Amino acid sequence: MEQSVILEHEGEFSVGRIDALLRELKSRLKDLSITRLYAKRIYSLSVECLDNIFKHSDIDLEEHPPTESHPAFFRVTQIDEKHFCIRSGNLTPAINEHKLQDRLSELESLSIEQVNELYKKALSNSEISEKGGAGLGLIVMTRISGQKLQYNLKRVNPDWVFFDLTIHLYPKENR
Amino acid sequence: MVTFYKKETKTTPEIRINSLEHCFSIEGISRPENVRTFYGETLTALQQALTEHADAAAPFLLSFKMDYFNSSSAKFIADIMMVAKEAGENGVSCKIRWYYNQEDEDMLEVGEDFSEMAGIEFQYIMIQQ
Numbered sequence: 001m002e003q004s005v006i007l008e009h010e011g012e013f014s015v016g017r018i019d020a021l022l023r024e025l026k027s028r029l030k031d032l033s034i035t036r037l038y039a040k041r042i043y044s045l046s047v048e049c050l051d052n053i054f055k056h057s058d059i060d061l062e063e064h065p066p067t068e069s070h071p072a073f074f075r076v077t078q079i080d081e082k083h084f085c086i087r088s089g090n091l092t093p094a095i096n097e098h099k100l101q102d103r104l105s106e107l108e109s110l111s112i113e114q115v116n117e118l119y120k121k122a123l124s125n126s127e128i129s130e131k132g133g134a135g136l137g138l139i140v141m142t143r144i145s146g147q148k149l150q151y152n153l154k155r156v157n158p159d160w161v162f163f164d165l166t167i168h169l170y171p172k173e174n175r
Numbered sequence: 176m177v178t179f180y181k182k183e184t185k186t187t188p189e190i191r192i193n194s195l196e197h198c199f200s201i202e203g204i205s206r207p208e209n210v211r212t213f214y215g216e217t218l219t220a221l222q223q224a225l226t227e228h229a230d231a232a233a234p235f236l237l238s239f240k241m242d243y244f245n246s247s248s249a250k251f252i253a254d255i256m257m258v259a260k261e262a263g264e265n266g267v268s269c270k271i272r273w274y275y276n277q278e279d280e281d282m283l284e285v286g287e288d289f290s291e292m293a294g295i296e297f298q299y300i301m302i303q304q
Contacts, residue, residue: 015208019185019186035278036276036278036279037278037279037280037281040243040279040281041281043243044243044245047206047243047245048245048246051206051245051246051247116288119288120288120291120292123249123250123253123288123289123292124253124257124292124293126250136246136247136249136250137246137247139246140246140249144281
């Protein structure tokens with residue numbers, strides 16, 4: 001089969017927009033011949049990506065983020081019958097780059113068993129930030145997909161970085 | 176006496192706490208817009224209910240029947256477990272029931288992770304379709 005885009009959006013990501021996207025995703029996943037569990041994994045990964053975009057959607061416009069040249073985006077693609085790809089991108093202040101890179105590098109270096117241990121530790125140790133993030137999102141994405149996250153942190157200008165994240169999802173037996 | 180109720184919405188679970196009936200329950204989907212406010216109130220009410228429960232003979236029952244929760248909610252669900260653990264260390268008997276759909280092995284695994292993290296034994300209940 002040819003790969004097909006299940007859902008995509010670029011630009012503004014308000015609470016209302018995210019709710020509408022998730023409703024649409026749920027409805028489209030129901031039409032596919034995949035199990036409920038597999039559909040739920042796609043949905044869960046999508047929520048984490050959209051939460052991540054939303055947490056960066058209130059970036060201070062007085063800081064002149066280059067949103068026109070680098071708009072946030074979200075896309076779910078069916079690559080083949082059982083292989084899905086969830087991709088998202090958003091701007092983040094350059095000051096976050098090292099922290100984000102460190103977390104991604106750490107996850108990259110760990111086995112899935114080690115990621116599961118890290119998850120349990122993070123559950124009991126993490127603090128919720130002002131924006132409601134627990135720093136668990138990337139760990140959860142790795143746990144659910146069972147795959148290394150693919151990412152690119154591109155410095156757009158001295159103040160801004162574009163975080164491009166790709167998650168591949170296969171049935172567990174193919175991992 | 177503590178009675179606490181939050182109605183289920185499209186993004187938040189139903190939560191019930193009743194100190195007279197010795198129970199807490201959470202059910203549905205959890206991806207609140209303001210996760211700190213949503214769970215902050217719940218944690219305060221649960222702590223109060225467990226404090227009142229200190230002299231009761233019956234165990235305090237905590238039931239988790241979640242369809243889905245995002246990673247920020249997971250942190251607060253972990254906090255609920257830790258409140259139950261602390262109550263247990265102070266002599267309050269707590270029982271945790273973790274429900275999962277028979278098709279949702281991920282929800283069972285997450286429950287097992289919470290149990291291991293908190294050091295509390297859970298009763299797992301499979302919901303048949």
